[in-house]
Amino acid sequence: MAESYFPIMVILLLSAFIGVAIVALSTLLGRNRPSEVKLMPYECGMDPIGDARRRFSVRFFLTGMLFIIFDIEIIFLYPWAIIYDKLMFFGFVEMLIFVAILAVGLAHVWKKGALEWE
Amino acid sequence: MLTLDHYLVLSAILFFLGAVGVMVRAQIIVVLMCLELMLNAVNLAFVAFARHLGSVEGQVIVLFVMVVAAAEVAVGLAIAVAIFRQKGAVGIDDLRVMKW
């Protein structure tokens, strides 16, 4: 039982060693000349605006809610996919109906403009 | 070695925490999270029992509970957003238009 985990342990140790080694070597050997631009959170991205602890806009919630629902409905596809070949045509039709109903829901969301950001 | 009892005790503790949270917390979002906690505690109990009894039924139930819980919380968030838009606050204490 425990022996079968041995390769995983080796991989874990090895990857930990490599990770530490790269960081350590680059701090020891590299030159360190900080400047204002370099110390920004995203050196080559957008300039940060304000605090990270701002209130989220309610629009995030709306999108998040819609995402959660459609995301979690997909859970039913997993058990279906496992025994798909055994369910044959019947299973295919059943799942088609299920997805079609979800699609009607998604189309309704779209039509109502809940997917528009503004 | 972990036994069925360990899982059941953990699930009971989580359920209790969630139930207390629903009753005492003041933020709607936190209350919704506590509801989720309750349902997930139940899921844990189902999976533990299913494993112990060697029955698939418990696992299937968990799938359904997860979907239902997600739908419930999405509706909860939607109502919270609607309240927020109208009143600009989402505390339980703001729900005082009607007396209990």
Next chain:
Amino acid sequence: MISLPELTFVGILPALLLCAAGVVILVVGWFLRRGVLVVSCAVGIVGIAAALIANNPLRFANDSAFSNMLAVDAYSWFLNIVILIAAGLTILMSVRYLEDEGIAMYEYFVLVLFAAAGMMFMVGGDHILMIYIGLETLSISIYILAGGLPESVKSKEAAMKYLILGGFASGMFLYGAALLFGAAGTLSLTGLAKHFQAGQVGLLAKAGMGLILVGFCFKVSAVPFHMWTPDVYDGAPTPLTAFMSVGVKAAAFAAFVRVFFEALTQFQVDWTQILWALAVLTMILGNVAAVVQENIKRMLAYSSIAHAGYILIGMIAGGKAGISGVLYYLLAYTFTNLGAFGIVALVGRKGEARIMLKDYRGLGNSNPLLAVAMSIFMFSLAGIPPTAGFIGKFTIFSAALAQGYIWLVIIAVLTSIVSVFYYFRVIMKMYMETPETQPAALQLSPATAAALIISTAGVLYIGIFPTTYLGLALESVKPLF
């Protein structure tokens, strides 16, 4: 090779038709600009009529479909009819209400239909999971509907409270289900019954039974799990309150009875005692609290709590007599309460501005027919002959007496006498008092008029000729025993 369960579509056809009607409304709504409410109402009514027809074969069936997930029997048949009547009348009453409130929300009808389908799955569920899914389908639809008044903070607040307490209750229900699953290794009602008949009734199973009971008591709003009822009934749009008070109650009681009489009969001694205490508390608190209400929606909410207490008596009495009493009572209550709330919705006018008892002053003069109908509903709620409410109470009380629950019936009769006081207050306001300024007479739309006529006729007809319906109820409970 997996053997597929046999597909018995006859059992789910009524619910499927309702879902199909809902999806059709959703799609039609995308393309229609004007008159969308009327069209959706029509589609909904067609769907309900089709479901009523598809429901008929269930009457003579006694079968289990989809690997014992769903019972196809006369019990489902009777309660499906109650649910379809409730949904149909609600839809008829809602069109005018939504137009008045300026809500062009055709999703309203979709959700009512989905909720009704959920109720049917709950009624027919032969497996705790099926009952849970039905319960949540109906609850989630109704959470959304309760928050449906766009301008009203009160409505959103009601929805939020209902969601939190309802979620809490279904959490309890599920935890109880998990414990039962652990004790018995299955959640199908027949499987549970078999397991417990073998004599293995442990603490785990008893705890599970208790938690499931709490979950159901929340849904039927029995004291001490009634806290949400007045607020939610008050805040929700009135036609929806009507639907909640009859539909949810009927479905919850149906599943309550099926679970406890089919799967948990070995615990009957235990849960009968618990229900006895709950019924007494429910009747006393419901009726006493209703006396002091000035808002008619809150008054009817407390009255609906009290009626849950009376229905519990039928469950305590048990047996064919008690349970058929429950079924008849649910049918009677459906007509009565839908009618009463229909009139409350009408009198409320735009924005539900007139929902106080004092707003009913002089209704006997300005709208004599409405006042007569309201009086009939109040008579029926109070349990005065020749209305359906009287026969319902009579059946349930005599079943309880036959089982020797004398004190329970005495308390029930005493609290009914208290209830006469507040129901008659409405009638007094309508006929004996005059308002300072007489409001304009109310105009009925054809759909609302139809709904009110059907409910009034229903209350009187099954009250005056109850034998057929009592017989049907008696026939319908046979699958349970």
